[in-house]
Amino acid sequence: MDVQVNTDQIKILQDFFNGLSSIDQRKIFIASFRRAVKPLVERAKADAPYRTGTLMRSFGTMEMPENISILVGAKLSGVNKGWYGHLVEKGTIERFRRKRKNAPTGRVRGTHFFENAYNSVQEKMYDDMAQAWYDEIDRFIIKTNKRA
Numbered sequence: 001m002d003v004q005v006n007t008d009q010i011k012i013l014q015d016f017f018n019g020l021s022s023i024d025q026r027k028i029f030i031a032s033f034r035r036a037v038k039p040l041v042e043r044a045k046a047d048a049p050y051r052t053g054t055l056m057r058s059f060g061t062m063e064m065p066e067n068i069s070i071l072v073g074a075k076l077s078g079v080n081k082g083w084y085g086h087l088v089e090k091g092t093i094e095r096f097r098r099k100r101k102n103a104p105t106g107r108v109r110g111t112h113f114f115e116n117a118y119n120s121v122q123e124k125m126y127d128d129m130a131q132a133w134y135d136e137i138d139r140f141i142i143k144t145n146k147r148a
Contacts, residue, residue: 013137029068032132034061043117089114
């Protein structure tokens with residue numbers, strides 16, 4: 001069985017991308033990263049412990065200023081603050097009060113829900129990264145042609 005793949009269109013897309021300004025390149029990268037990590041965000045939301053739902057609702061992506069990268073996890077701003085996500089993920093050691101003769105206050109056992117979500121969708125996420133990048137370039141071309 002002889003399989004041939006035509007890569008002419010991919011080369012055209014890469015040349016087009018290399019000709020763009022760094023601002024437009026960053027927009028394409030950020031959009032493709034967000035599209036590629038969508039399964040991770042959905043899986044983390046599904047696996048997050050649901051006590052009040054605040055941690056689950058705080059999951060999302062946030063682009064890093066002046067970098068071509070995004071953060072995936074609990075957002076620290078807005079109404080749905082997930083500031084305690086790292087405690088639920090990793091857990092804490094046994095804690096004691098300074099007053100009241102070192103009375104124990106308890107311990108949070110880590111659930112590793114985010115790590116488990118990452119491990120389960122890691123291969124799919126990396127496989128979809130290149131396709132998402134090409135799709136975002138196509139969308140950028142279509143959007144640019146509509147403006148002209």
